[in-house]
Amino acid sequence: MQGSRPQLQDLEMRGNYINRHIGSNETQLKELLETLGLTCLEDIVEQAFPSNIVNQEPLKLTEIISESAVFKHLAKMRQNNKVLTSLIGMGYYNTDMPAVIKRNVLENPGWYTAYTPYQAEVSQGRLEALINFQQMIIDLTGMELANSSLLDEATAAAEAMSMSKRLSETTANTFFVDQDCFPQTIAVIKTRACSLGYEIITGPVEKLNEHQNLFGILVQNPDCSGAIKDLTSIVAEARKQSALVTVATDLLSLVLLKPPAAFGADIVVGNTQRFGVPMGYGGPHAAFFATKEAYKRSVPGRIIGVSKDNQDQTAFRLALQTREQHIRRDKATSNICTAQVLLAVIAGFYAVYHGPEGLRMIAGRVHRYTQILAAGLEQLGFQLQTHSYFDTVVVSTPGCAASYLAKAEYAGINLRFIDEDHLGMSLDETSNREIIRKLWRIFAADNAPMPDINLLDELTGECIPNELLRSDPILQHPVFAKYHSETEMMRYMRRLARRDIALDRAMIPLGSCTMKLNAATAMQTISYSSINGLHPFVPLHQAEGYRQLFDELEDMLCDLTGFDAFSFQPNAGSQGEYTGLLVIRKYHEVMGQGQRDICLIPASAHGTNPASASLAGLKVVVLACDDQGNVSLDDLRDKAALYKDTLAAIMITYPSTHGVFEEAFCEICTLVHENGGQVYMDGANFNALVGISRPGKLGADVAHLNLHKTFSIPHGGGGPGAGPIGVGAHLAPYLPDHPVVKGVNRFATEQGTVGTVSAAPWGSASILAISWAYIAMMGAVGLRKATLAAILNANYIAKRLAPHFPILYTGKNGWVAHECIIDCSEFKKTAGVSVDDIAKRLIDYGFHAPTVAFPVADTLMIEPTESESKIEIDRFCDALISIRLEIAEIENGSADLHNNLLHNAPHTHRLLLAEWQLPYSRQQAFFPDNHQHDDKYWPPVGRVDNVYGDRHLICSCPPLSDYE
Template identity: 55%
Template sequence: LKDIDYSSGDVCGVLVQYPGTEGEILDYGEFVKNAHAQGVKVVMATDLLALIMLKPPGELGADIVVGSAQRFGVPMGYGGPHAAFLATSQEYKRMMPGRIIGVSVDSSGKPALRMAMQTREQHIRRDKATSNICTAQALLANMAAMYAVYHGPEGLKTIAQRVHGLAGAFAVGLKKLGNIEVQGLPFFDTVKVTCADAHAIADAAYKSEINLRVVDTKTITVSFDETTTLDDLDKLFKVFAGGKPVSFTAASLAPEVENAIPSGLLRQSSYLTHQIFNMYHTEHELLRYLHKLQSKDLSLCHSMIPLGSCTMKLNATTEMMPVTWPGFTDIHPFAPSEQAQGYQEMFNNLGDLLCTITGFDSFSLQPNAGAAGEYAGLMVIRAYHKSRGDHHRNVCIIPVSAHGTNPASAAMCGMKIVPVGTDSKGNINIEELRKAAEANRDKLSALMVTYPSTHGVYEEGIDEICRIIHDNGGQVYMDGANMNAQVGLTSPGFIGADVCHLNLHKTFCIPHGGGGPGMGPIGVKKHLAPFLPSHPVISTGGIPAPDKSHPLGTISAAPWGSALILPISYTYIAMMGSKGLTDASKIAILNANYMAKRLENYYPVLFRGVNGTVAHEFIVDLRGFKNTAGIEPEDVAKRLMDYGFHGPTMSWPVP
């Protein structure tokens, strides 16, 4: 680390791991000071449980800290869903991605929570936003938080010390065996081992139903967590002893185990000092606290949620049950594929079903939400253009009515956004689109389009729109947010799209969880399939797999994204069948038109299709009430809430 050359002046930041991927704990204090002296920011990736014992990154001078909260009570689930975290100082708060909740006061002067600094976000800043984040991992963040609430600082300290003690006992035992070299660097829960034949030891461990990480032919790392037992250690000792009897047990080593963390890196500062983390340490206390919180939420248990294209479907119990099954929850994302044959079969079946529904040739299940799907799909398009030598194609045409994630995602992909307007009926202005496409024909990369439109209209000219883009060398990216009005009736592939993401947490029944988790798999036509994302640890690519593969890289940390929640959508599709899925779309459209008809004599319905109908959503115009009665859309939304209805989408796509 000391050898980093900052003299070129082009280094903007450094990312370090604490603890490292092979278990090592390094003191980054001087390194951070040197980086800061050169104007370089430092990002530290870390582990929450380790920080119970280690000096926190903020005290080492890190500017930004990132990591996963999975370890706080959330199952591995073959890769997710898990909540990540990003922490930084007040200095950088306006550059942070995603939502931030701040404290304010309500109309009665009581403390209230509300969204803060929204002007950073995509629904306002669009292509100038700090990120394209829309769906997050809110439900998983709450699970991790409640794990910390239940255990409290002392309980977490006990867990961390036990995990560290298991790693320490393992290191002591290996030294007694004599033929194994244990790394000399400090460690928390992962021990690096040098041996004669790493693959032979890993194979022996495999036969004892233990997976070890082989770093190279002579190096293995072994990690421990709160599920590890003393019996597991005894099995490992026998494996490393070549199957021969061992003269000691893990329990007998306890008196010899010492803290492996240097005193200078031990945590001295307090943590989780808020009273919430020091009150609810029994199951019934936590249960009552959770019930108190959830009783403040409006959910499908109470009434409908009329949030436009995001309208949730009923989350049937049968669909949700597999999420709790150990066969799905307890698999590590990097476990050998032969240990996850059930998952693999489900992936293949789900991929085939989604291809049939959408008219595409291949699917990637890696993106974790709609915004991630947009980013992945646009990166696939970019990789396709580059493969043809069209490195210069970087223009993305986006209607002004598009959801804010569209321009934000395009900006993240390094594309230049060219906006096009809509006509008085809410349709894309085709002549304006044609002029934009022809003016940029040598640089055109893609069009991002939502169908039905965000105005709640089936655009008659969608096939012509796709043809214009294709004739000028571009690809059509369809935002799948409104698939509720397509499934079984038409499809992106039939319409002419080249790539489309699906919001499985909208159209295919995964609960939205207060904003997440979500899944945003992308479907593509055959010519784009080779470029679907893969993973450096476990190869993924498209389902079905294309004949040739040139993956663009990796979109999510886990090979299959949030694999644990895919059984929800798979079960929903399998139980509904072709007719049931089609009926669901028809009923959504019928309900929207019923409501539009009931309201049309009292509120102007802004946009309709050529036959006078709407799609699965519609927009009512309340602007007149501001002039006649001083009433804003927010007032109507709050009044609906008084009657038990969640407030509908407001101020978008019409200001």
Template identity: 60%
Template sequence: MSQATLSQLADCSLEELQQSDKFITRHLGPDDDEQLAMLRSLKMASLNELLDKVVPSSIRRHDPMDLAEGLTEQQSLEKLKAIASKNIVLKSYIGMGYYNTFTPPTIQRNILENPAWYTAYTPYQAEISQGRLEAMLNFQTMVSDLTGLELANASLLDEATACAEAMTLCQRMSKSKGKVFFVADDCHPQNIEVIQTRAEPLGIEVVVGNPINELADYDLFGVLLQYPGTYGEVSDFSELIEKIHAKKALVAMSADLLALTLLKTPGEMGADVAIGNTQRFGVPLGYGGPHAAYMATKDDFKRSMPGRLIGVSVDSRGKKAYRLALQTREQHIRREKATSNICTAQALLAVMASMYAVYHGPVGLTKIAYRVHRYTQLFANGLTQLGFKVNNKVYFDTLNIFVPGKAVAIQQAAVDKGINLRPIDADTVGLSFDESSTLQDITVLWEVFAGEQAVSLKAEVLMKDQPPVIGEDLLRTSEFLTHPVFHEHRSETQMMRYMRCLADKDLALDRAMIPLGSCTMKLNAAAELMPISWPEFANLHPFVPLNQALGYQQMVLELEKMLCEATGYDAVSLQPNSGAQGEYAGLLAIRAYHKSRGEGHRDVCLIPASAHGTNPASAQMVGMSVVVVKTNLKGEIDLADLHAKLEKHSAKLAAIMITYPSTHGVFEENVKTVCDLVHQHGGQVYIDGANMNAMVGVAAPGQFGGDVSHLNLHKTFAIPHGGGGPGVGPIGVGKHLKPFLPGYAVVNSEDEPKVVGAVSAAPWGSAGVLPISWSYIAMMGSNGLVQATATAILNANYIAHSLAPHYPILYSDDQGRVAHECIIDLRPIKEASGITVDDIAKRLIDYGFHAPTMSFPVAGTFMIEPTESESKVELDRFCDAMIAIKAEINDVMSGVLDEHDNPLKNAPHTADMVMADEWNHAYSRQLAAYPVESLREVKYWCPVGRVDNVYGDRHLVCSCPPLSDYSEVGGVL
């Protein structure tokens, strides 16, 4: 250590020494010297000068956010641990779709807590996503096998929203002209409530009742059944489903996957759609999420099924390769014609659930299910001996018990012994057994029900000669999980290597910068993620009494206040569990507000042409009509067209949805004018918070005209993308919209809004990952958040400045500056050379980079967002790659490289391609593999060549193909 360094430290106070390790220095990529160098290249003296030049003065906030000074990592962990300790984690038998489960430690360590998995992006670039694509294909295979249906998607947000998606799928695909969706009254209550919320704006009539004897009274298009029912009953619905089909209606079944290892499948009963949750496959409760829901359907519905679909195709050498299939179904392409606004899946949790099935295999899963069932039967037999009536005739893991007048007393006795039961009514309690249940637990439960009565029950006597309660007519006879992947990884050694093998195929943020515009792939610090595995957060059931969740309630309130400070809004709801859900909830609030004022006729939503694809999809889901507003040559809202549309639709105007900074990556000067004009015509302003990373501490949408915004906590506030989910999309609203925030399912709270129903199953959505954003804001503090915003803008402008001599920057302000992202125009390159945006994206893989966002919002472009977490060294490495690629393009145009056989057209290059005995290309192996010298030190080798998208859609395979489908060289036959 130098003498100068010691002298500087000697001048510090003891308090300054204690606070010297601020988290901000860990979060920001460029240090002071790098920032200064970048500022000099931009001819700026400071970050403040840059902000003054980039952010319009009309929206610039000058009041500091009322947030505490940033904590160190250790201080944050200690403070959050104290909050977590206020949660009381009892043994919950509440059930209702949420169960205790054991996360195999090897899966917790190698998936949930592994940045190779949690920092990955949605697998739109198939070649660098083969590992997570294979894991999600395993998920689809698992779901398809267990449900007995032909096709499954790669996960949905939660069971309740999956039920709502099933309702609209039935409406689209049913041959019935009916207007009624019938919901069995023994469905989980949260599923019923979310369906009712979703149905009302769409004009769908939801009837809740007994499907056995009430269906004849209604003109149906679909029916939802719960299997097993929420109170535990298991029924064979085969005959009922035949009767429903006779009415030309469709049937969706919300089914428990663990139960399906023992029970006759929805497919065997004739169901058209199966939905449910995979939480009990090794995913912690997390006070309600995140968990991966699923949907499985008949093959005929594949083009109408919401969510992502993983398919099998071939690469440029004819070898097997995975990819996202049938992407033209997705909301970002179909916009207001989309069948759903789903954007975020629950990829990380789907991977965990699929690995749970890989780890246990069909025999292991069946053993777990059988033990759960037999323990339930043992407990039921004991209760009968104690004189209680079990109301269920046939059950899997759930009982409802008649306890006349004693329900409250029994529940309290259970709590006194560290147990939560499910309250049903004054005379009935329910309970569900699970993987964690033990014989000792059963004894304690008998004591709870017996009260002062002596208990002398013996399991061996009670179960002697007792066959399972499930009769042969309901027992599953079909095989499942027959693919080798579910049989080859029994030992932890094999399992560990399999997960490592898959991770090595992928390019995630732990390897390199992911410069995706509008997606904000920033650092997800380990200190932010550690608390989500703490038992106090991970093991709490979402429907426990609120006095057992005081830690969660404190953290939620503090996070809501933090987000209000960041946005300038008056209230926040954390319930929406994706950005698209946030959009939907925000528009529901606007719709309910107009209705409360006697202006329910307002149903026109203005959306700029450049908006995110989820915006128009969300608008149509709440029954609004989409009217597109033009953008001008600068990428800004065309004020003349806006005036015209406002005048035309003034009487029916509900809202405008704008993204700010704009989707084109610039701060529009006229945003306040736009907000004022819309308000003058009686509309509300929805500001999409996807680009909030450019505004935190610098501009607040709630202050410059926004009435509601959704935020992407998985972008701006550090929750990792996890390969395409988890996401959290809370909404912030002005005071006038606070009464119209989403209500809660199941949980009763004095603070619950009462007008709009629940949009997600759990009251606080994916609460299990909220500690990440709380920790991020607590450690950054007010000043740190402003520095992060400024640095994100600095990094983006530095990249734009560095690439401008080589590629046109499509949109900027009058001085050539951008916000937190920039768009480079590749269309002239295609016209001059035939090199496409796809060619450049695939060539970037050879340089070790994920491609930027392709062809959005303008076809034939890259949208680049470096975030504040990337150092100048990494920014320069990316710019060097882009400049080198431009030199290769120039060589194609000059004839140095062949126009058809060149490293761009053939990219990406795999190791076996480069090392093959024969090399028949007109360029060298060295240019293919090591176009820049730094790659010789660290090289990411893509596992497959360019994936054939057309082949994959024409030969659709969406589950693990049997080995017989592949030739000896690995190509699909």
């Protein structure tokens, strides 16, 4: 019958991306709703949300764009970018990502959808790849210890400054920065120093002896002009003052150059971008941080260590610094909570694939081409400012730099404008003879004969003094010698990937971390050269596609949040927190209220909150929480009144860190404003507000958004992240700017901004297209549905688990937000079972554990996200219920109190090869439910011994025999 035919609009809606992003189909959603006594998704708004936070204004994002239309739109956007040969340098260089790595890592969800490796047993593949990265950094820098990556080179240098102050044996408060460091690095250091109260001196490092009372120095080698320095006298002068020496360096240059450790450097930082990671208009890239073993407990970020499991097998784990913010809070060494894992993995694999000989060939070719280029320019009559260099030269162009710059751009090449008398150029892995000839033609007079490359190659000698050349071998571990064929490399990467649990295998139910679908359509864009091939400092007219992307994404986020402006410069959530607080401090300063330095933070807050406040120069005052986990209004009233003259801000996560919509959010904002403070909202849980509530209209003044959580950028095994901040109009003038690219903050006034917080003008620009695509494909309708589906899934889990586990916190009508916390504390008393035992036993069921012991000890925080289907959610709930029955067997004495399924979990394949001596069956150990039979996840190691790993700290590659 005609009346039964589906309408065109219905057919279009059924085929859209929304239905592919939300895991449960309409039938499953109906079943979930019925379980909770609801008839439709919209019923959740009245059930779960405080009425005063619900947005009543329609969003502008009304149109839903299909996946094919998004792809076409992004293609047009990309076409507005002009990808020239950029020889600008300054820490960013073109590179070749080996296709085997691009296809098997960058474009493989087994790598890009994995979570931070807090659960070591299901992260051994990533951890091995990261320890390869650390070994690469240790080898090339010559240092004793390296971490597993930081956000970018500039912020790594700022971390080195803070670490130098912590370790300094002097009372000095001044940090010296070589004037030939990259300008973006100097800018970030000045921003960081200002908030910490350090004094910065910049000048020629050769005149270091003219400055006294220093706690540390930073020198770039090779420096911004390309010059290679002999650091011997510099380090000697620093030693006289008990100042620590940080060397910012180029990793590829260290293949040929004497390493910083040989000069006595204390800390070495830099970027691994040119190890196969595209420039991406600024990121994301993995910075490195290396130092002496004596300083290991002061290193920022994450370190991968070697330990053993309960079967005495080698196992990798996060060591020392793991989530130290949650322990030390505002006394933490850093607020960093995000590494750049995916990019560090790529850089490490680049070294594994090429090996020492391959890297020598690449570095040698770059250096040789640069020497030949320089010799040809001199033959054409030009003077060079750089005489000992690796890949960068500065040419004297008296009064004519702009003319040559324009001529080069016309020829398809970007050079670096230094001033009207000087131009810089940096060659890279992709440079070739044709580029050199083009450069000569740009600088040569009309009809001038061109230099002969072959002849110059014969005649040109080495420009680096012998005493500054490397003499020791590099990358001697067998891992850098085994995988040079594509076949072996492909198999190695597959072996590592299968050792992990990522979203391509199972649900990752982590509370506070939102492990949702990362759509393949949105991910495609990052592989195109018109997105990843741009240098971050190209002229703005070459990046019109990016400007369109920034403008449109900013409009989308302003619409969704109710804020008036966004900055994309913060390249992690922790950076967003820090930046937002700096903006608040700047606002108070401009308003003549510079004394305001108190930051109120709830006791339940994520550990980065107090760490960020301390980093921003604020004093942390802790707010109590009531029995329901909400901010105590009585305590807030008391402390707001007590500090009314010095109150700068409150940091509040909404929904709360306990996974609840606090009824008093608006009242909290009013109380803080009445006492002169600003409201910083941690947007880590914005996944539960999108399309429903707009915090910028409720009283929040600034918030960061975790694009890698709410807006579908992948976690990448612990990074990349993106933490842009949204602000009200009164704060917009103070958003970050940049020393190289002007106009980054279009609202800036003569009163100034907070400065620069990350190396690149728009942070990790290349991945922003992922969030743009996600928002465009979902539209207002889809985003609202996703939020409600996430809350529905969380409450369904709470409903199913409540008869078996206490649900710790609930809000209105007994509902949770998008995550729920189950209390496991009683099992210690009744069965000797810890929350860790439950987490490890879940591995035998094929699941990554929820968030363990945060924000409350002995709990599991569960977040299903909207992307998981009812089938997968039921499978997870069934696993936890089954584990509860296993605990009951211990409680009633039918299972041994010590030798049981939970204490021995996870069960590895090695147990199959040994004589079975456990008091339960193999079936119970390995196949606890019917879901395991067809696609069993075999944990590669047993329970990892964390205490042993810390007592016997090893952070470099063990012998290859240990892997076998």
